[in-house]
Amino acid sequence: IKKVDGIPWRSIGLDHTGPYEENGDRAKFLLVATDLLTGAIDAEVVGTTNSMNLITAARRIFARTGQPNTVHSDRGSSYVSAAFRAFLIKRNIRQRFAPPSSPRYGGKWERSHGPLNHHIRILRSRGE
Template sequence: MADLPGVRITEALPFQHSGCDYAGPFILKERKTKGYICLFVCLVTSAIHLELATDLSTDTFLACLRRFMSLRGKCSQIFSDNGTNFVGAKRALDEMQQLLSSQEHQRNLTRSLANNGIKWSFIPPHSPHWGGKWESSLRSVKLHLRRIVGKSGLTFEQMQTLIAQISAVVNSRPLCYTPDTDLNYLSPAHFLIGRPFTTVPEGDLTHLPINRLDYWQNLQSMYQGFWKRWHQEHLTSLQQRQKWSNKERNIAVDNVVLVKDSNLPPAAWIPARVVEAHPGPDGLVRAVKLKTSTSQF
């Protein structure tokens, strides 16, 4: 297993480096239309932001993106799945695959974000584990949705309210424990609003003399304390690697491999030849370019 990428372990503002993914479809009551959840996850603080999308089009996604950045601030880099990661999924995900793997969608998206100075990066196809950060966040969201909604349909307004409440629940989850008496755990909410979502805000201090308040220094000290705990408690917990601990021989150019495809019928196989190998910073190859009898990817 590779080292964590630099954007995961470098202190940054919430959502400056984000991952993006879709969940759904969900049936909405209005005319039995489909709805989708567009998820954005901060790669540093693990905070999430959810937007409700009414269809799978580039314009609708860009609208979700504008709403997200209007509330959370502009990103410098966004990572997402390549559409071919959905190959072999259920039929319900076919439309999602068509959108995300569309060259026109990727071209329009990249051009639109480049105008705002935002870099968009796609993970390699057929490699969903490269996007484990947003996959695990989506799993948490779907778990709450299944428990609450089940098979019943909701109106657009009800679904909008529900996903806002779900994002608050997920953002209040503890990232790590700390023995501090005032703050015994650290959550994504601390980086978003300076306290857990379940904490009652402080009382009104406007009646106190101004010379008794040192608000911004206290606020800055508290914010730096959150990051200190993030470095000391949370970041160290990410160093453990539970799988792929044994080194294997590197895949090299001209190696012949089999492509795993869940859509293939039994006893059908796709052989491919490695035409390019892309080693990581540690010299190990985790991404390659393959050539089959019909295409390259």
């Protein structure tokens, strides 16, 4: 992956992680945004991984981090949906997909799941 420029949060990877059970309620997921320049992450809780929840969570993340120039993701159904593509096009954000059968392509943002899940387990074991 080439860096767009030296400004954080201009080129990001998006991915869902989960499910996480919430006090016996329906499972929740996280939409995780990873800055491809610094490796910093931001996340939003979503009820499902559908395209409308993806768009809502992406709006919230972009409000905190600034709008990216490029979004990288896998080819999950919510990322290839017409609704998400229209959301990105309206904002002049380029979309880049991991090539088929190339799991290493998304390694920079996929790696953030391990430490994130570790900290979630610690917090949940404390009842937080």
